[in-house]
Amino acid sequence: MELHSLKESKLTVEILEKKLVQVCALNDFPKADRFITDGLKKGRLFLLLDGLDEVNFSLRAEVIEIIKTFIDTYEKCRVIITCRTAVYHNQFFDVVQQTLDIEDFRDKQIRDFLKAWKSQMSPGKSVEQLIEQLRKRPKIMELARNPLLLTMMAYLYTDTPFILPHSRIEFYQKATETLLELRDQIKNIRNEYEGKNKRRILQSLALYLSNFQQSDRREISYDTIINKLKEVLPDLNLSPSDTNPIIKEICDRSGLLLRIDGGENYKFAHLSLQEYFAAEALREKEQELINKFKIDTVAWREIVKLWCGLATDTTNLIREVYEKDPLAALECLADAQVVDETLAKKIIEHFKQELLHQEDTENIAKALAAVAADYRPRGSALLQFLVDIMNEDDNSSHKQAAAKTLSYTNLPQAVDILAKYYDKPHLLEVRQELIRMGDLAVSTLESIAMENCVEAMDDLVAIGTPDAADTLEKFLHDPQLKQQAAWRVTAVLDKLKEDENISDRL
Incomplete structure (x- = not known):
């Protein structure tokens, strides 16, 4: 069950049970009331509760408490709850047996995933060629470790003249531009609507879904789309009669927006795409974005990071973000085009110390690595700091933290640095970091x-x-x-x- 569908302000265990019945009905299992009731009581159900992070901020605490009560009530049933790591703060520690992190794709898994596209590739294109392109683009390789984004890359590489860019923002920009310009490949029918107009519609829908006032951040009803397009179409010099045709063209040809529930509702193909279009919608509305982030740092975190790759000068926003969520500010630096150097140094210096003295450094290591992977001076200086830790610091825990960060950069020179410490008994973790780097x-x-x-x-x-x-x-x-x-x-x-x-x- 997708947890974003829990929109009730007074949620109960009984309502949650009814939701499970509804999920069965939507998946060709009508009238499952008795099946659900008996299965819960006898512990025969294996429940998958997906996307706690997608639950509206104002309802999330209540949803967590009801799920905990639900788990206690039906303790014989096995339950898996998924959530983005940035949102989860051990809220279920007292009712679950394990908390696990899902690892990103490693090189072998990327290669295995891409084999499904091999037969569709035209002469001159191959899985090996695509992987080689990914190796030369550390930031895009990091995106490729996500199955949905890797699917987009494989499709664009296989079926279009798409060339992989070098930054995350460029990838989203070029990928969505290409998808919105796709014609009907089978019938070779040209698009009726311009890509820029379809983009404006997606921006409007993404922003509506992302707003904290909405009870469901992932699904939007057909009726709501009709009402939203009444506001948008006149500005695009289009008439209300264009509503259905333009939505159909977006869904059928780009795949960025999906019909669900028999066309009663719609959703973006992936939350990251929705967040990207929301960031585009707020490109010239910095203060509005800052205000939204301060109200709900979880819902707007990725949007803020993507915005930093789109905006010209991000100094003011990153300063405000740093006051509210320091790690998010560090993550913004990886995408930022222009930011005051004094502020950037302040943030990086803070997290250098955090890296060396915190016990759980996974998210810090990933954020610092994203900055260090940048070939520009800021990234080069941070990379040198990590090298110096490996070469000069006598503290083994400091070296371990630096080694982890180096491995996440996906840089060839990081391999050379780690290799120097391969046989050191106090740095056995270096082996795992090199394995993580795969073919590199x-x-x-x-x-x-x-x-x-x-x-x-x-x-x-x-x-x-x-x-x-x-x-x-x-x-x-x-x-x-x-x-x-x-x-x-x-x-x-x-x-x-x-x-x-x-x-x-x-």
Whole structure:
């Protein structure tokens, strides 16, 4: 069940049960009342409650309490609740057995995912070529670790002349521009409406959905769309009669907006797309965005970050964000085009210390890495700071934090830095960081393995990509390494063959 559908101001366990019945009905299982009731009482149901972060801010605390009561009431049932990490603050710690983070795609998983597109690629295009382009674009590679965004990349690469850009904002800009200009490919019918007009409509709908007053931030009814377009179409020199045709063209040709519930409701294909169009809608309305962020930092966090990539000077907004949510301000620096250098240094210096002294540094490491991956002076200086920690700091926990941050940059030079500490017993985490970097680390691990280091061979198996397999196969021709390499080659080739079979079945 998608939790954003919980819109009632006085939610109860009984209402939640009725919602489960409604979900069944929407998925071709009508009149499931008895099934749900018996299943809950006997503990036979496995409940998936998706998107706590998408619940309206004003209702979220109430929804959390009802879910906790629900779990206590039907304690025999297994339950999984999903939520963006930035929103979750252990609200369910007293009623759940485990809290897990879902890892992003690693290189092998990206490659496996893209195999489904292989047969559709025209001559001159290949999965290998797309992966090579991703390797050369660290910030886009980070986006590719998200399945939805990787799907967009694969489609655009396969079916259009789309060229991958180098920044997150450029990707959203160019991807949405390309999708909004797509014609009917089968019938070769040109678009009736200009891409810029369809973009303006999507901006309006995204902003409406994102506003904290709305009870549901993900779905918008057809009737509401009609009313919103009455406001928008005259400014575009279009008439009310254009409402249905332009919405149809957006849905059918771009896929950015989806019909659901038999056309009664609509939603953006992914929350990140909705957030991008909302950021575009507020491009010239900085203070309005600041006010919205201060009211609900969770709902507007990603929109603020995307806005920073669109706006000219982001100094004032980032200063305001820093006062409310320092980590969000650091994340904004990765996308910001222009920001006062004194403010930027203040934020970065603050999080340098946080990185070295906090126990849980995962989100800080990712945010600092996004800044350090930028080739411009600010990023280069931060990268050098991380290098200095690795080379000069005697504190092993500091080195571990720096190593984690370096791995998240997806930079080739980060591999070289980490490799220097591969065999240090007090820095065993370096191996995991190199495995996380996937194919970028293969050649370096090959060099380490050539020194008769079986651990490096094991790490190549863990990476598990064709490049890693090819490297292990080379060792079969080395008298000193072939014995250690033999079974490892078999292991990684068997896994690749298994994945190929699964891909073929899909």
